[in-house]
Amino acid sequence: MPQSVRPYDLVIVGASFAGLVAARTAAMRGLDVAVLEAKPEAGHRVATTGILVKEAAEEIDIPHTLTRRVHGVRLYAPSRRHIDLFAPGYFFLTTDTANVLRWLAAEAMRAGAKILYRARFEGADRVDGVFRFRGLNIAARYILGADGARSAVARAFGLGTNRKFLTGLEVEFEGLAGADPRFLHCFLDSKLAPGYLGWVAPGPVVSQAGLAVGPGRRPDLKAFLAATESIFGYSNARPVERRSGRIPAGGLVHPWSAEGVMLVGDAAGQVSPATGGGIKLAFELGRRAAQVISDHLQDLGPPPARAMAADVPAFGAKKLMRFGLDLAPPNWTIDAALAVPPMRWLAQQVYFHRRNPGGVSFAEFEAKLRSEPLAGYPTASPGA
Ligand SMILES: Cc1cc2nc3c(=O)[nH]c(=O)nc-3n(C[C@H](O)[C@H](O)[C@H](O)COP(=O)(O)OP(=O)(O)OC[C@H]3O[C@@H](n4cnc5c(N)ncnc54)[C@H](O)[C@@H]3O)c2cc1C
Secondary structure (H helix, E strand, C coil), X not given: CCCCCCCEEEEEECCCHHHHHHXXXXXXXXXCEEEECCCXXXXXXXXXXXCEEHHHHHHCCCCHHHEEEECEXXXXXXXXXXXXXECCCCCEEEXXXXXXXXXXXXXXXXXXXXXXXXXXXXXXXXXXXXXXXXXXXXEEEEEEECCCCCCHHHHHCCCCCCCCEEEEEEEEEECCCCCCCCEEEEECCCCCCCCCCEEEEECCCCEEEEEEECCCCCCCHHHHHHHHHHHHCHHHCEEEEEEEEEEECCCCCCCCEECCEEECHHHHCCCCCCCCCCHHHHHHXXXXXXXXXXXXXXXXXXXXXXXXXXXXXXXXXXXHHHHHHHCCCCHHHHHHHHCCHHHHHHHHHHXXXXXXXXXXXXXXXXXXXXHCCCCCCCCCCCCC
16 A cells, blocks of 8 residues: 555444444544545444334434334233233334434435445554554554444454354344334243343334344254244245344453554444344444544543543443343243233333333323324234
């Protein structure tokens, strides 16, 4: 590579939730930013269910047409008895995930970032404070690794790597009429989904049905679909696409930075070990990483990792919960537990912990549904 190539201020590896939000913020703050993405476009072969918790939805204003609000959680025991959980005013957003990622990419470019597709990061060498990328004719003053659970940036710079994973697999269905759209349908079943859950999520375009399993196990999607066919009627719907991937479940990697390099999102293990949710943290910490990097490069701010340390969660309690979930208690104990009020309370805490912003009760919500149509909901609620 010629010595004269002008370095970008920041090269971000990975054009997904963390990388694209970081690129937008860094470009808006005046940095010269490029994003390297191995795939041919953002949103290609999505590997996530893409459900946003309310806090994630509040972090980034995503176009309404790309999401669907879901207000409650229907939690099924292995016997298929269920309880309905709801917190007034709280919601989840299911998403048209591929288009959310395309929209995030468009926003990053609109702010001034360049996205280089089919550009795989394969290592970089630092000479006189500038990184030169192997196999690519680019250079950078700073590298942000937002390249997911098996980060090549982490490996290239001897940073910590994720070692413990959940494995998720799901199928998208068109026309899945049996999925009551008031709920995310979650299945506790230690035989089908040991260490995690099965789920059916009614999305804005398709519905997704799948499961994830704990470390060292393989998800059996066929068995899950067969076991829940009578509830949802998959055989009357059209399967469109599959999504699968590995979810870091061991907490933060160490170290997550070196001189001129930092990891963010799944690459840094910034995923709740208990719930497997990572998009909210990818949004929040992707944006924060771009802020501290731009402060450092342009405004004599402290080293980015030091500035960021206070914002990165330690996941103490969630790691403990992961330990409990890995034990995968026998199904009969889950059946028995879900029948008693303390367990219902506990489930409510897990899904809606400190998430009761105050709003209508479930009964009021149901009454509202009956009296006035709400976008995405049938006029009479199923089973009503
Ligand atoms: C099956 C499944 C379901 C999930 N469901 C949810 C959910 O409903 N809600 C939730 O909050 N979280 C969910 N998660 C977790 C969530 O998807 C992740 O936490 C989130 O995607 C992390 O975003 P990220 O930007 O850090 O990394 P990723 O989304 O993994 O993106 C990494 C990007 O880097 C690119 N890349 C990788 N290597 C290179 C390289 N060498 N060079 C260039 N580019 C590279 C990849 O192509 C990819 O585009 C789920 C995960 C899985 C696997």
